[in-house]
Amino acid sequence: LNRAVAELSAKKTPVDNTRMQSINDILTDIFSTAISRAFPDLTDPPIVIALSGSNPKFGDYQCNSAMPLSNIYKQSGKKVAPRDLGQKIIDNVESHEIIEKLELAGPGFINVYLNKQFGLKNLSTIFVHGVNPPQLPRKLNVLVDFSSPNIAKEMHVGHLRSTIIGDSICRLLEFLGHDVLRINHVGDWGTQFGMLIAHLHDKYPDFHEKSPPIGDLQAFYKESKQRFDEDEDFKKRAYASVVKLQSFYPIYKKAWELICDVSRKEFQRIYDRLDIKLIERGESFYQTRMEAIVKDLQAGGYLEEDEGRKVMWGSQGGQNIPLTVVKSDGGFTYDTSDLAALKQRVDEEKCDWIIYVTDAGQATHFNTLFGCARKAGLLTEKIRVDHVGFGVVLGEDKKKFKTRSGDTVRLLDLLDEGLKRALDKLKEKEREKVLTPEELKQAQEAIAYGCIKYADLSHNRNHEYVFSFDKMLEDKGNTAVYLLYAYTRIRSIARNANFTPEKIKELAKTCQISLDHEKEWKLGKVLSRFPDVLLKITKDLCLHHICEYMYEISTTFTEFYDSCYCIERDSSGDVVKVNHGRILLAEATAMILEKCFSIIGMKPVSRM
Numbered sequence: 224l225n226r227a228v229a230e231l232s233a234k235k236t237p238v239d240n241t242r243m244q245s246i247n248d249i250l251t252d253i254f255s256t257a258i259s260r261a262f263p264d265l266t267d268p269p270i271v272i273a274l275s276g277s278n279p280k281f282g283d284y285q286c287n288s289a290m291p292l293s294n295i296y297k298q299s300g301k302k303v304a305p306r307d308l309g310q311k312i313i314d315n316v317e318s319h320e321i322i323e324k325l326e327l328a329g330p331g332f333i334n335v336y337l338n339k340q341f342g343l344k345n346l347s348t349i350f351v352h353g354v355n356p357p358q359l360p361r362k363l364n365v366l367v368d369f370s371s372p373n374i375a376k377e378m379h380v381g382h383l384r385s386t387i388i389g390d391s392i393c394r395l396l397e398f399l400g401h402d403v404l405r406i407n408h409v410g411d412w413g414t415q416f417g418m419l420i421a422h423l424h425d426k427y428p429d430f431h432e433k434s435p436p437i438g439d440l441q442a443f444y445k446e447s448k449q450r451f452d453e454d455e456d457f458k459k460r461a462y463a464s465v466v467k468l469q470s471f472y473p474i475y476k477k478a479w480e481l482i483c484d485v486s487r488k489e490f491q492r493i494y495d496r497l498d499i500k501l502i503e504r505g506e507s508f509y510q511t512r513m514e515a516i517v518k519d520l521q522a523g524g525y526l527e528e529d530e531g532r533k534v535m536w537g538s539q540g541g542q543n544i545p546l547t548v549v550k551s552d553g554g555f556t557y558d559t560s561d562l563a564a565l566k567q568r569v570d571e572e573k574c575d576w577i578i579y580v581t582d583a584g585q586a587t588h589f590n591t592l593f594g595c596a597r598k599a600g601l602l603t604e605k606i607r608v609d610h611v612g613f614g615v616v617l618g619e620d621k622k623k624f625k626t627r628s629g630d631t632v633r634l635l636d637l638l639d640e641g642l643k644r645a646l647d648k649l650k651e652k653e654r655e656k657v658l659t660p661e662e663l664k665q666a667q668e669a670i671a672y673g674c675i676k677y678a679d680l681s682h683n684r685n686h687e688y689v690f691s692f693d694k695m696l697e698d699k700g701n702t703a704v705y706l707l708y709a710y711t712r713i714r715s716i717a718r719n720a721n722f723t724p725e726k727i728k729e730l731a732k733t734c735q736i737s738l739d740h741e742k743e744w745k746l747g748k749v750l751s752r753f754p755d756v757l758l759k760i761t762k763d764l765c766l767h768h769i770c771e772y773m774y775e776i777s778t779t780f781t782e783f784y785d786s787c788y789c790i791e792r793d794s795s796g797d798v799v800k801v802n803h804g805r806i807l808l809a810e811a812t813a814m815i816l817e818k819c820f821s822i823i824g825m826k827p828v829s830r831m
């Protein structure tokens with residue numbers, strides 16, 4: 224054995240029988256051992272494992288390393304047919320419980336057929352231990368910076384996207400067992416506060432004794448902005464107010480708090496409705512840290528003068544633009560607060576991983592930020608940073624999402640419309656006659672909020688997407704409504720056979736999941752991919768993978784259910800036979816789907 228092989232076998236941790244295993248990981252292990260053994264002369268050979276796709280004649284998985292290996296040999300002047308390399312790999316694979324058989328195909332693909340007994344064992348763990356996450360190599364401190372609207376300004380659909388995507392990333396990482404800090408980096412410290420405070424002063428001079436009626440902050444913001452634009456004297460006072468606020472002058476701080484509170488309450492109503500937890504830590508939190516970091520950067524020689532501003536370059540040249548660290552009037556910017564926040568997150572929060580969720584338009588800002596932070600030593604290679612960008616939300620006319628009159632859509636109005644539409648949909652199906660008022664309300668909320676979240680998450684986040692209630696509420700295709708119905712249908716199978724969850728757990732002790740029929744085994748294999756789907760998302764942070772997976776589970780379940788009876792009834796409708804192994808398979812499907820729902824922040828209902 225060469226060293227690589229020895230290391231590989233040393234690293235193997237004992238199998239944890241309380242959780243489903245990642246098939247990808249196991250196959251990667253098996254094939255890297257085999258490949259190192261077959262080609263001891265190569266360092267770091269390519270290990271390519273993929274799903275085989277829908278045609279069963281290519282097996283379940285494939286190892287596609289032979290082609291890149293043959294290229295490597297070709298470059299060093301040796302000509303070997305990929306097919307021969309494929310055969311050599313197969314010859315070096317040790318037998319393993321996961322592999323039923325291997326097959327050489329085409330120019331050197333290796334088709335892998337999974338072993339049913341392994342599938343059965345792997346899947347059955349969930350009846351004893353529940354649906355657990357795959358084993359973590361290491362628990363990480365992760366900070367997710369998401370939602371982050373701006374005080375006194377509109378919280379718009381872009382912030383809604385950030386909120387939904389960020390929350391789902393948190394839910395996934397929490398499920399995997401990481402320590403997750405959910406941070407709302409609200410814009411609460413910008414120059415807009417100068418004019419807001421100055422206007423508050425003039426309009427409600429007794430604001431510090433009696434809470435001013437500024438419930439409609441939008442209007443208040445407009446008024447102050449108008450004065451700011453038209454009145455030079457007011458403008459001066461506005462600037463002076465920011466300076467006083469930023470040095471924490473009490474009366475200004477009080478005014479600022481009043482204004483923030485109004486926004487905060489408004490934001491919270493959205494978070495409550497969507498069941499989103501966030502810790503508010505706005506730009507203001509970093510004021511003293513901004514002062515400190517500017518000194519440090521200055522001392523380190525990282526700042527350059529540029530027309531009175533102090534700027535910092537991440538890397539020189541090309542299309543790059545620098546960060547503005549200090550404005551010509553001495554004030555700080557969005558860039559300054561992000562530098563200070565990054566340092567705080569690394570030094571104080573001890574983050575291993577920091578994730579920022581904003582619209583794709585901010586990609587350059589974050590790339591420059593990361594570049595500057597590395598240059599100044601605030602970030603090391605050990606810390607992972609991601610900017611999770613997303614495309615804009617469009618209206619059905621494919622233009623920027625607006626109301627009919629051209630205003631930005633208020634998020635609360637949007638949620639209300641969702642509720643109304645969801646209820647209409649249920650009434651159209653006359654569900655109010657079947658469900659209790661409580662069940663109806665639960666179904667309505669599950670549909671309304673579920674469809675808004677799902678529409679967002681099921682699209683590749685990098686693309687723009689069209690917001691359409693009509694599309695979201697369709698009950699066919701990859702939609703929330705389809706999945707919610709699929710889930711209730713699956714749940715109703717056991718219920719109709721009078722199996723409670725407890726009874727099913729008992730049953731699982733004596734009976735095995737049925738995987739004999741071709742459609743049962745097909746479903747079993749889809750369910751077995753659960754750990755791999757989650758692990759894949761941790762790499763690219765694209766949540767549409769889990770949505771596609773949920774859809775695949777549902778359609779594969781339908782195929783199974785269409786060809787395999789679970790309960791047999793006689794002509795009078797009485798249950799005459801129950802197939803226990805299939806009840807278990809249906810239950811496993813429901814359990815895994817339920818976990819997926821919880822990761823994307825949806826609340827399925829058992830009746831709707």
Ligand code: ARG
Nearest residue numbers: 368371372373408409410581
């Ligand atoms: N408030 C910003 C906006 O509305 C988003 C902040 C994102 N987080 C950050 N650390 N820059 O665009």
